[in-house]
Amino acid sequence: MDFSTQAIPRIDPRRPWVLGPSGLKRIVLGDDSGSRDAAMLAHGPAHKPLRSNGPFNQRLLVVAHAERGQLDDAAREAIAAAAILAGKDGEVLALLYGMEDAAPEALAELAVDRALTVADPGYAPEQKLALLQQLLQQESPHTVLFADRGEDADLGRRLACRARLSVVTDVVEIAADGVRRRQPGAGFSLRERAQLLLLARGVAEAKLPFVGKGERLQSAALPAVSEQVQDLGSAASPASELALEEADLIVSAGNGVSNVPGFLALAEALGAAVGASRVAVDDGRFTRDKQVGATGKTVQASAYIALGISGAVQHLQGIKSCRHVIAVNLDAAAPMIKRADLSIIDDCQSFISAFEQLVRRERKEKQV
Amino acid sequence: MKIAVLVSPAVHPVSGRPCAGEADLAALALAQRLPGELQVWYAGAADDAALADYLARGAGTIHSLNLSPDSDVLSALGSALQGVDMVLCGARSGGGDGSGLLPYQLAEQLGAALLPDVLDLSKSDRQWRAVQALPKGVRRTLQASLPLVASVNPRAATAPGWSYARLQQGKIRRKAATGAALAPVVLEPSRRARALVAASKVSGHARMQGAIAGGDAKAAGVVVKQGDSVEKAQVVLDYLRQHQLVDF
Ligand SMILES: Cc1cc2nc3c(=O)[nH]c(=O)nc-3n(C[C@H](O)[C@H](O)[C@H](O)COP(=O)(O)OP(=O)(O)OC[C@H]3O[C@@H](n4cnc5c(N)ncnc54)[C@H](O)[C@@H]3O)c2cc1C
Numbered sequence: 001m002d003f004s005t006q007a008i009p010r011i012d013p014r015r016p017w018v019l020g021p022s023g024l025k026r027i028v029l030g031d032d033s034g035s036r037d038a039a040m041l042a043h044g045p046a047h048k049p050l051r052s053n054g055p056f057n058q059r060l061l062v063v064a065h066a067e068r069g070q071l072d073d074a075a076r077e078a079i080a081a082a083a084i085l086a087g088k089d090g091e092v093l094a095l096l097y098g099m100e101d102a103a104p105e106a107l108a109e110l111a112v113d114r115a116l117t118v119a120d121p122g123y124a125p126e127q128k129l130a131l132l133q134q135l136l137q138q139e140s141p142h143t144v145l146f147a148d149r150g151e152d153a154d155l156g157r158r159l160a161c162r163a164r165l166s167v168v169t170d171v172v173e174i175a176a177d178g179v180r181r182r183q184p185g186a187g188f189s190l191r192e193r194a195q196l197l198l199l200a201r202g203v204a205e206a207k208l209p210f211v212g213k214g215e216r217l218q219s220a221a222l223p224a225v226s227e228q229v230q231d232l233g234s235a236a237s238p239a240s241e242l243a244l245e246e247a248d249l250i251v252s253a254g255n256g257v258s259n260v261p262g263f264l265a266l267a268e269a270l271g272a273a274v275g276a277s278r279v280a281v282d283d284g285r286f287t288r289d290k291q292v293g294a295t296g297k298t299v300q301a302s303a304y305i306a307l308g309i310s311g312a313v314q315h316l317q318g319i320k321s322c323r324h325v326i327a328v329n330l331d332a333a334a335p336m337i338k339r340a341d342l343s344i345i346d347d348c349q350s351f352i353s354a355f356e357q358l359v360r361r362e363r364k365e366k367q368v
Numbered sequence: 369m370k371i372a373v374l375v376s377p378a379v380h381p382v383s384g385r386p387c388a389g390e391a392d393l394a395a396l397a398l399a400q401r402l403p404g405e406l407q408v409w410y411a412g413a414a415d416d417a418a419l420a421d422y423l424a425r426g427a428g429t430i431h432s433l434n435l436s437p438d439s440d441v442l443s444a445l446g447s448a449l450q451g452v453d454m455v456l457c458g459a460r461s462g463g464g465d466g467s468g469l470l471p472y473q474l475a476e477q478l479g480a481a482l483l484p485d486v487l488d489l490s491k492s493d494r495q496w497r498a499v500q501a502l503p504k505g506v507r508r509t510l511q512a513s514l515p516l517v518a519s520v521n522p523r524a525a526t527a528p529g530w531s532y533a534r535l536q537q538g539k540i541r542r543k544a545a546t547g548a549a550l551a552p553v554v555l556e557p558s559r560r561a562r563a564l565v566a567a568s569k570v571s572g573h574a575r576m577q578g579a580i581a582g583g584d585a586k587a588a589g590v591v592v593k594q595g596d597s598v599e600k601a602q603v604v605l606d607y608l609r610q611h612q613l614v615d616f
Contacts, residue, residue, distance in 0.1 A: 024571055068612050084564045123508065125482075150503050154484055157469055161476040169467040172561040180561065184466040185379025187558035192551065202563055209568030228481045232497070234508035243523075248504035249613060270614070300504070303613040305604070324611055325589075326604055332591065342607050343591040344600045354597035358605055359616075366616040 022049055051083055051111060051210040056091035061141035062112075063132065065120060065151040066098040073321075074147035074201055076110065081174060081204035082145050083111035083212065092212055093139055095132070097151075108214025116217045123231035125158055127222040132159050134223065148198035156198045166194040171203055238271065244290065247273035250301040250322075252292055254315075255279040256308015256329065256348045260286075263307065266356040269363070275299065277309045293318035308348040311336025369404035369514070372452045374445070374470070375427065376410055377418040378462025386414065388421035390522040391458025396427060397525035398489060399456045407431060409448060411441035411547075412464070416540055423538025425527045432542045439547035442470070446477040448545075452515065454496075459485050459519040471519040481512035487524045 016033060020026040060082040064075035071079075082092045094112040096102070098120035107115045116135070121127065132155075136144075146156030148170055160167035168191050173180040179197060183189040236248070244250065251267045252275035253260070267274045276286035278293060292299055294314040304322040309315060311327070311334055319325060319339075327340035328351050337343045344351060373396050378389030399406050410419060411433040419430055433444045449455055455478070460468040475482035483489075487507065488499040500508040501521045528534075592603050608614045 080566070081564050084566050123510070153468075157472040158482075160469070161472045167469065169465075169469060174564055175562070180556070181467075182558075183553075183555065184461075184463055185381075185384055186555050188556040188561075190554040190556060202561060204564035205566070208566050210566065228512065229483065230511040232509040232511050234500075234502065234506050236504075236506050242505040246503070246505040302504070303608060303611070324607075324613060326607065328604075332593065337589070337591060339589075341589040342604065343589055344604060345591065345593045346597055346600050350597040351600060355601035355604060358598070358601045362605065363616050 019047060048209060048211045051092075051113075051208075051212055052086070052088050052090075053213075054091070055089070056113070057089050059091040059093050059139060059141045060086055061093045061095065061135065061139065061144045063095045063144065063146050063152060063155065064097070065155075066096060069099060069101060071096075071099070071110070072147075072323075073206060074149050074199075075152065076206040077201065077204045078145045078147045078152075078199050079110050079112060080206045080208055081199060082143075083208060083210070084204060085143070085174065093141060095135060097128075104214040104216055106214075107216065108211045110214075111208050111210065111212040113213040114215045114217060116220055118220055118222060121222055123229075123234075124222065124227060125155065125229075126225045126227045128155055129158055129162055130223040130225045131220065133163060136163060142195070143193070144196045146196070146198050148200050153198060156196060160196045165196040166192075167196040167198070168194045169198040170200045171197050172200045174203060242273050244273055244275055244292065244297045244299055247299065247301050249273065249303050249305075250275045250292075250299055251305045251307065252276060252309060253280050253286065253307050254309030255283075257285075257352070259349050259352065262349070262352050262356070266352050266359070269356050269359045272305070273301075275304075277312075277315050306336055306340070307352065309336055310334045311339055369402075369454065370452045371399050371402060371404045371406045371454045371456065372449055373399045373406065373408050373427075374410070374455065374457035375408055375419070375422050375430070376412060376461050376463055377414050377421075386418035386421075386463065388425060388527075389458050389462035391460055391462070391520055392422070393425060393458075393527040394522050394524040395456040395458050395518075395520035396422070396425070397527040398486075398520055399454075400426065401525065402454075402489060403491075404454070407452075409433070409445065411435055411445045411448075411545065413437040419540055420535055420538075421530070423540070424530045424532065424535035426531075426534055427538060429539045429541060432540050433545035434542050435545055435547050438550050438552070440550050441547055442473050442477065444545035444547050445470075446474065449474070449478060452478075454514060455480070455517045456520055457517075459521055468519070471517050475517040478515060478517065480515040480517045483510055483512060483516060483518040485521050486518045487521050489518060 015027050017025045017027045062079050062082045064071055086092050092113045094115045096115055096117045099117050100119050146152040168179050168181055170181045171179045172182055178190050178192050180188045180190050249272040251272045253263050254277040257263050274290055275292040276290040278291055280286055281288055281291045294317045296318055298318050300321050303324045304319050305326045307328045316339055325340045327336045327343045328346055328348055330347060332345050375392040377386035380387045408427045408430045410430055412435055433448060435444060457471055460466050483498040485501050486498045487501050490497050495511050495513045498510045500510055502508055592600055
């Protein structure tokens with residue numbers, strides 16, 4: 001049979017396409033303008049549409065403190081919640097402390113429409129309150145959102161009491177019929193949506209399919225108001241004295257660490273808290289209160305250095321919220337390597353002594 | 369100096385029965401270390417059994433403002449605490465709402481300085497110094513003059529152990545009080561909370577990409593195999609410095 005003589009209707013799999021305003025690939029039949037580049041769709045940076053182009057006639061305010069110039073997951077979720085609640089005519093306004101250097105694209109990526117960035121003055125609740133009250137008057141947002149942790153939780157409670165806003169704390173769910181919070185010993189309690197909401201973790205999915213406008217207001221200075229309470233400065237307490245759950249930097253030893261005194265010397269040189277895997281604890285190398293993981297402690301350190309730990313799921317559960325994980329292991333296929341942001345394939349013992357010497361030398365140079 | 373400690377029963381996490389709250393006990397123990405006339409206050413609808421733990425752990429006499437269960441404790445406490453120099457309470461109650469709002473509201477109402485999440489209090493000259501617990505082990509020292517309201521971190525101090533003799537000697541002085549009615553709340557059984565998720569219209573292709581590595585998922589980490597231990601140690605230190613995780 002001769003195939004070439006038959007007119008087989010064929011569809012060109014590489015028909016030109018254009019990207020529609022909603023981010024969907026559109027094929028206009030018979031049109032040969034547009035892109036034929038299949039690779040661009042597959043590997044190009046994800047194109048996210050704008051959430052809403054306005055005009056806005058109402059707004060939500062999100063207040064957040066950044067740490068080292070970055071917002072943590074709780075703050076991102078608060079902004080995401082605002083963006084989801086805002087609707088077509090609602091604007092997401094953000095007051096961000098400590099993000100003066102953020103680029104407009106970064107703000108847009110966070111789904112912020114308009115941001116007021118202020119250098120973080122440290123402890124200054126009265127000044128921050130005065131600025132917030134100014135902002136409430138100028139912008140009259142219908143809802144103010146804070147993440148219910150750390151500085152944000154403190155400022156949110158202060159604002160609610162000072163400005164006499166109705167408030168619900170520890171909000172775990174925002175629904176059409178109101179907001180739900182966890183009630184000690186009694187499951188959920190359902191309340192009316194208040195003017196000020198303090199959001200617990202997990203209230204919104206931080207990953208958003210859209211971006212905000214990312215405009216930046218003139219950086220504002222804090223109003224000069226005198227503080228009732230004086231700040232005499234703060235200090236990080238020595239990591240070795242800290243509860244593991246509170247530590248910011250942890251070095252943790254697993255079965256691969258045999259030289260425990262050397263390991264402890266490294267922890268001391270680095271000023272880090274000591275953790276351990278269950279195997280190392282069961283062996284008697286460390287006490288039970290050092291165990292990290294499902295049956296041990298859940299830690300929130302910014303940096304977690306795992307030495308000779310394979311990374312069993314039970315262990316990884318305990319370090320879910322660590323921002324930076326560094327792994328040292330002989331086995332490049334260990335699950336910990338997949339979790340880690342930086343992995344060193346090396347023998348623990350020689351690494352520990354080399355790292356300890358390096359840290360001590362660098363510390364000394366810094367002091368001189 | 370007049371010191372008032374506020375206590376309220378917590379819900380025991382396992383049995384669900386009322387018991388003493390960790391943070392309130394810490395406030396009580398911290399207050400007992402301070403010089404001054406100490407009074408222990410409670411406002412609400414709890415019965416004697418619910419407050420017994422505090423008596424057994426050294427509260428002595430508890431002044432209770434009897435309110436109906438659905439009324440606000442703030443105004444009753446506010447008027448009872450007029451003229452008190454220092455109010456201490458747990459950073460968060462383990463019962464009731466457990467919202468941690470009361471110290472903020474009280475400070476506002478009494479016009480007092482607020483010291484949240486305090487680990488230690490000490491006198492310096494005519495002012496008071498408080499060590500405040502911040503996340504990640506940071507300690508901040510704050511200084512304020514009286515009157516002040518401090519909410520106390522559960523780790524601040526340990527109350528004496530449970531004693532039957534103290535329970536028998538302890539007294540609860542009850543006084544009727546009134547408060548504004550609270551907005552009604554509907555209690556529901558616990559379940560998994562539903563997160564807000566943005567409705568998204570993305571192509572199947574993009575969804576598949578999101579399901580594997582693509583999208584804005586975390587990029588895979590760097591793996592360093594080359595070099596000797598000294599070079600690798602330098603790599604780790606550079607990483608820590610680059611992300612400002614060490615201060616040297
Ligand atoms: C119900 C249950 C609960 C558990 N809870 C926990 C928990 O809370 N916390 C916890 O940690 N575990 C927990 N576990 C145990 C967990 O499953 C693992 O067994 C354990 O975490 C493994 O510890 P490890 O990585 O130190 O040891 P191993 O699995 O023995 O791994 C040692 C690693 O070190 C590497 N290594 C060996 N020698 C060297 C060297 N010289 N230099 C460099 N690397 C080297 C190896 O390649 C290996 O990857 C639990 C288990 C169960 C069943």
